C-alpha cells in the first residue's frame with residue numbers, strides 16, 4: 001500500500017503543497033518519499049526514509065513549478081532505496097509516474113522492454129509503466145492514449161498519476177482495485193489516494209471507479225472510461241475536517257485497518273504466483289514447525305490445523321520465546337515457518353537463527369527488507385500494507401491468507417484458493433453489520449471477564465478474540481477450546497459472565513453448541529458467532545452475530561475474526577481507551 005498525490009495549482013508553488021498532502025498519506029507507507037515537478041524537464045527529489053527525515057536531508061519542497069506528483073511508499077517489490085522510490089521515469093527522464101498497487105505481470109513486461117533496449121533503474125514493478133508509456137508515445141500516441149494502451153497490458157492493481165514533459169500542464173490518473181479520488185478546487189485540481197490528503201485545498205471530491213481515467217489540465221478535469229469516452233461524474237462535497245486526514249476519516253487507525261481487511265486479503269491473493277514459486281523451491285518435507293508470537297502465533301495454529309487435516313503432515317506450533325527450550329528435533333526434512341508482521345520481533349529472530357542451523361526456514365512477513373526477510377531461506381510477503389495500530393488486525397488476515405494459499409499449492413487444493421477469493425465480500429458483509437456489533441459492545445463493556453470458546457479451526461479464532469480484548473480494553477479475556485471448559489474453567493462461569501462462542505457450520509458445530517448449553521445452564525450470557533441461518537444458535541445465544549452461511553469451518557478463521565476485532569474495538573472506545581496505543585505494549589517488540 002502506498003500513497004499518491006498529484007496537483008495543478010494556480011500562482012502557487014506545487015512542491016510544498018505536494019509535501020503537505022503526501023504527509024497526510026504517511027499512514028499508507030513510510031519507507032520512502034518522492035516528488036516530481038515539471039518545467040521544460042522533469043525535476044525529481046526522492047529518497048528512502050520517513051518524510052520528515054528525507055525532507056531535512058534533501059529539501060523536498062525545493063522544486064520549481066506549479067504542478068507535480070508525489071508518492072509515499074510501502075515497499076513491495078524492491079527494498080526501500082532511493083532508486084526504488086517513486087516517482088519512476090522512462091529512459092529519457094521525461095515521463096514520471098507514481099503508483100500504488102501491484103503489477104503482477106511486470107517481470108515478463110520488463111524482460112520484453114529490456115530486449116527492446118529500455119534501461120531500468122529500479123527493482124520495482126512500477127517502473128514498467130513509464131517505459132511502456134515511453135514506448136507508446138514514441139509510436140506517436142499522446143500521453144492519455146499511451147497510458148490507456150499501457151494499462152491494457154498490465155495485470156494487477158493500480159492507482160497511478162503520470163505526467164510527461166512533452167505535454168506540459170497535464171496529469172493523467174487511472175485506477176483499478178486501488179483507491180484514487182479527484183479534488184476540484186477553484187482553478188486548482190488534485191488526484192490523491194484519499195480525500196483527507198487534499199482537504200486543506202478542496203472538499204469537492206470525485207470518486208473514481210475501476211476502469212476510469214482522469215485528465216487534469218489547467219482548464220479543468222475530465223473523467224473518461226478506457227475507451228476514451230467522457231463520463232459525467234458526481235461531485236461530493238465532504239464535511240470532513242483536515243485533522244481527520246491521516247486516519248482517512250476514521251477515528252482510529254485500528255478501525256481503519258479493520259475496514260481495510262478485504263483489500264489486504266485481495267492484495268495478498270495477488271501474491272499467489274510467488275507463493276507457488278516458493279512451494280516449488282522447497283525440498284521434500286516430512287514435518288512442519290511454526291514459530292511465532294502473539295497474533296502471529298494464532299495464525300500459526302490455523303496453519304497446524306490446515307497442514308494436518310488437509311495434508312497429514314505432522315505440524316507443531318511453538319511460541320518463539322519458548323523455541324530454545326522446546327525446539328523439536330530439526331533436520332533437513334523439517335520446514336520451520338516463521339510468521340511475523342514486523343519481521344523484527346526479537347524472540348522470532350532468535351528462533352530463526354537457531355532453526356537455520358539445521359532446517360529449511362520460511363518467513364511470512366509484512367515488512368519488506370526486515371531482518372526475518374534477510375535471514376530466512378525462503379520468504380513470502382503478506383500484502384497488508386502498513387499497520388499503525390498496535391493491535392494486529394489486517395496483518396493477521398493477510399497472514400492467514402498466505403497460509404491458506406501455501407497449503408492450497410502444497411496439497412493441490414485449488415478449490416480452497418477459489419474459496420479465498422470470496423472472503424473479501426464476506427468481510428464486507430460483516431462490516432455492514434458494524435452498528436449491531438457496536439451496540440453489543442456497549443451492553444457488555446462493564447464485564448470483568450470474558451470467555452471465548454471454539455473447536456477445531458475456531459479454537460485459534462477464540463484465542464485471537466481473547467487477545468484482542470485483553471490488549472485494547474484491559475478486560476480479562478480467556479480463549480478456550482470449547483471442549484476443555486468442563487475440565488476446569490467451567491468453575492469460573494457465573495451469572496452474567498459473557499461467553500463468546502465461535503460456531504461456524506461444520507463438524508464442530510453441534511459439539512460447540514452443547515458447550516454453549518453448558519455455560520448457559522450456569523448463567524453465562526452468550527454472544528454467538530455463526531451462520532445467519534443457524535436457528536439452533538439463535539435459540540441458545542443471547543446475542544448472535546450472523547455471518548454468510550457459505551462460510552464453513554475450514555475457511556471461517558479469516559472472516560470470523562472480524563466481528564471479534566470490532567467487539568474489542570468498540571468496547572475500548574466505550575471505555576475511553578486509545579485502541580491504537582494500548583498501555584505497556586509496542587507495535588514491534590525488539591527485546592527478548
Ligand code: AGP
Nearest residue numbers: 294295296340341342345391392
Ligand atoms: C497483536 O495484536 C500484538 N500486537 C502482538 O501479539 C504481535 O502479534 C506480536 O508481538 C508479534 O509481532 P510480529 O507479528 O511483528 O512478530
